[in-house]
Amino acid sequence: MTSLILKRLGIGLITVLAVSVIIFFGTKILPGDAAQIRMGQQATAENVAALREKLGLDKSYVMQYLTWLGNFVRGDLGISLSSDVPIVNLISDRYQNTLYVSVLTAVIGVPISLMLGIMAAMFPGSLYDRVLTFISVTLVAAPEFFTATLMVLLFVFALGIGTAVVVGSTEGKGVFELISHFALPITTLSFVIASQLIRMSRAAVLNVMSSPYIEMAILKGVPRRRIIFRHALLNAIGPIVNVVALNLAYLVTGVIVVEIYFGYSGLATLIVQGVQTRDFVLVQCLGMIFCLTYVVLMLIADIAAYASNPRLRHPK
Amino acid sequence: MSTTDTPIGAHPDMLGGMPDGDKTDHFVAPYDEGVSFDELPDAPPKARFRLTTTGKIGAFFVIFWFFIAVFGPMLAPYGENDLPFPDAYSEFQVPQAGAWLGTDVQDRDILSRIMYGAGRTIGISVIATLIAYFIGVVLGIGAAVSSPRVDMVMSRINDAFLSLPTIMLGLVVVAAVGSSIPVLIITAGCIYASVVFRLARALGQEIMVMDFVEAAKARGEGRWWIITREIWPNAAMPLITDFGLRLIYIILFVSSLSFLGLGVQPPQADWGSMVRDNLGALQYGASVIPVLAPALAIATLTVGINLVVDDISAQSGGKLSKRL
Amino acid sequence: MTDSPNQNEVIFEAKNLQISAIRDDGTELPIVKGVDFKVRRGEVIALIGESGSGKTTISLSALGYCKPGLKFAGGEALLLGKDVSKMSTDELRPSRGINVAYLAQSAAATFNPSIKINEQVTESPVLHGTKTQAEADEKALKLYHALELPDPENIGDRFPHQVSGGQLQRLMAAMALCGEPDLLVLDEPTTALDVTTQIEVLKAFKQVIKEEGAAAIYVTHDLAVVAQIADHIVVLYNGEVKEAGPTDIIINRPQHPYTKRLMNAIKPLPEAGQGESSSDEYLRKDPALEAKDVDAGYGGLDADGTPKFPVLRDINVAIERGKTVGIIGESGCGKSTLARVLAGLLPAASGEVLLHGKTLPPALANRTRDQLQKVQFVYQMADTALNPRQKITDILGRPVEFYLGLKGADKRQRVEELLDMVELPRQFADRYPHELSGGQKQRVNLARALAAEPEVVLCDEVTSALDTIVGANVIELLKRLRRETGVSFVFISHDLSTVSNFADEIVVLYAGRVAEQGSTDKVLSPPYHPYTRLLVSSVPETRIGWLEEAAQTREAKAGVAGAVKLTKKGCPFFERCPLAIPGTCETIDPPQRLDGAGHIIECHREVSELGG
């Protein structure tokens, strides 16, 4: 078990390195270089060359990569090409919005979806199950901005609550104020991950519920509640944690669309700006941050899967 | 219970003979001497595949949008950048005769743009899915039949790609080379090829360890025969079903990029970018239609595909969803 | 249990019981078509029949339970006078586990992998309030002792995957009995076990059923087992009762043609003088295929050239031209591995395989087409051995074309001849495998091997997945083919009876080593290798009272079937051997004792000590 987890951690580390290579060299295909872009069109050749040297751009790509990676690990993220500001500052100005929305979505959306999904698995084929399944099959395939539009229709147009844009500062707001501040993005994202979570948690529990040992428990006359909470959930917990981690990883994508849709600034808007202004130093950094989050969540998903296997938990 | 004298195995009104002449509980069912009992009859054939109601609704939308994708530009009332009311120029006009869905942020006819956009969104996605399938299937099945070492190297590289959020990869590529329709197609195709690779490789491996493949190897068949005659016919069906799912994800990916302003570039119409262009309508409270209409178009298409796919996989024993 | 154990009390009665399957399109398909039988206190009723006859479905009705997709369609299932087929789950709950308990076919699947054994065993009576936890624990402990489980005090603290299959099967019996039910429903509880383990489990079951004064419904397809354990037999075919009566009558004087068919399909007991050609002087003059000093295993080779997971050690086997060699041994002893080495599917780690005295390259890829053609392999599961996307004509036609170069009409004609050979109608050529029944698929599987016109055909458990009658027919076919084609067969099976009435020579494998080999007559008569003796005495006879005799005469120690362990040196049978010589047997490889021509026993004991 420990060795399996260590192995998985090792693979995770290799993945992170591979990711950094892809991101670094991916942005290197770009014609033109950082020095030229930062100095602008009017800069003299000497000035550009001087800056190139200062930024280490005259070194080989491999050296540049190693320096960049080393700096990244130490928290030195470099200077934005388009705005000439240290990227750390750009990020620290905006990361809260992204963090608030994703954490609040996770805290509110995940438990509710899991409950709904597990309940659907407890009464398979019931009206409740069929309606829920239909809704999640529908929402799972719909784009985030469709769900967002539905939310705006519901809250802003039908109920007359708030506006279709998130405006104002979050300074000094408590949890509940934050929730109402970000009500639209949070509900949108919750719906998006809920559709996945409901389907997958329902499937995970149903899978366990159809195993022979559950049939045996029924034939032993074990009451329904005990079958679910002692016999089934114990074996379904691993798959469910796995599902949750996978879906949180998915939030990374959802957050980007939602920020643009509701027009508040966060890390996602920042990276989109970076792409539009071809500020690849910024894109590299933010890309790494998003990918790292994603890789860590995938790691948790896999470790949850190992941990759920009793053969690994209690070796012979 | 007082009927203890009823012979075992015999229901009072279906008693057979009482052979042996003795009073034991011996029951023998009536029989024909001629009947042989060599083998039990096989199970009856499975019911034929039928779409459920939701599946039919899904199929309707899919057919509808593919039709529009092909014939939309011919049927559209205006060109994609024409103004229906050039004299009364005003953004976000309400639906009215001559512009059934109203006009957008630049006073263009929304209905026409959706009809033009259909071809672009669906076309890009379908071509990208085909590319993803071609690359993914060739490499995936190739890895499955290769030596373990080659297979491991290929899978590890693929895993690294898979462990990135697709939208991030898309952003990095667009940041590097800029956005155009060919770039979109190739990017989407390559990114999703890694998902297809994983599926094709898993399928290939599953089939590779089947006894009939080993039998072919033991017969001395070459690798080409094994791939084309033994593996491919068995992998094709599940792969085709998965095509629908992959198409959904690619449509969503392409639309999301367009929505972020990094996909199809103006003034060309595309559903994702239409949502973005017209977000203002929603935010100023002008109208919902300019945003809702293209979003709804994507949703009905992807949900429609999903309803059909869901039907198919449910009826093929839900195996597909397990593989994914 | 009631206070006055009335011997005639009817515990369960099925009255015109009908159960249907609900198809996808909502129509109903009758599975059980009006079945009647009764179970009285202290009585064991056996339901026998082949797969698909509805045995399991009927037995579950005693618990008022239908598998998902099935439903009660009529009649009554009376448990202690109450019709359980019409009760809701809530109404049934109090009686499940207390009045009636269930033992499933696979214990490994029916134990919850995440909960300790003891909690699962005692769960039912404790939840129903018929016992306190302490009382239930005490009862469980008693049962562990009665079922001869190792380390009974602590076994309950383990998780299910921490005990062996045979032990888990007995633990499941403890789970069923802990609530002291009036009726036990046992569904093929010994089918998954080796013969040497089966006998122990059977003995324990029989004993415990008697002591607890319960009644039982015992589901099986094995008549020999039925003869040991049942008082009454109900013969089922296609959801109907064909014959029912006391065990003695059904076994010895069956009336219905189907019952007679079943009885005829029972293999004769393994005894000397059954092999097709039983010549005393069995000489190895002209072996077609030969294994010399073969070591093999899985997981790649370590630095010292031994496999990571060694399975076979020092194997010497020869397959005489035109003869049949049976390979026998319990599950996991390496039978399939040996066949795979002979076929070249698994290269040997050391030693060599010879075809007509010439060494074969170990790996398939290096063998010539000619060499490949000569040795053909038949897989156990026809389902996975036949490509589901190829028609029978392609499956059989390919080797014909590949090895013999026949094309077009010649090929088609050869395919039809092959179908004739395996007694299948010619029009099957245009069918796909899933349009054939299990036995028919197995015939196609055989025909494919014969299509290559080989010299040696390796058959790995080709009848084990088939029903009794179907399997018996396949054996008949094999015998005919052997006579007509002169091909050598290697016939692998865990079932000594099957092997003994088909093979000229028998190789007994134990834990990856040959324990004994020689002509069928020699191997099946004294002197025996101690393991062969155990095997021979474990094969159940279809004779009432055999179990008691066998249990008495068998050496007690040999019965405790541990997991088969491979050893690097010495005799692997040491731990179970009643004749073992401590200090010698487990440290030194046993020598080959020769008892007449070609009969080899690998044992430290002298041949004279092994006789009698």
Ligand SMILES: Nc1ncnc2c1ncn2[C@@H]1O[C@H](COP(=O)(O)OP(=O)(O)OP(=O)(O)O)[C@@H](O)[C@H]1O
């Ligand atoms: N691919 C494999 N990798 C590792 N170990 C294996 C593999 N296949 C079989 N084994 C192990 O090798 C041993 C012998 O297996 P083998 O299949 O030859 O036994 P067998 O006698 O045919 O058993 P059975 O009667 O159950 O078919 C077993 O312990 C098994 O677990």
Ligand code: SF4
């Ligand atoms: S060698 Fe020893 S342990 Fe092995 S069978 Fe002979 S007597 Fe028994």
Ligand SMILES: [Mg+2]
């Ligand atoms: Mg085997």
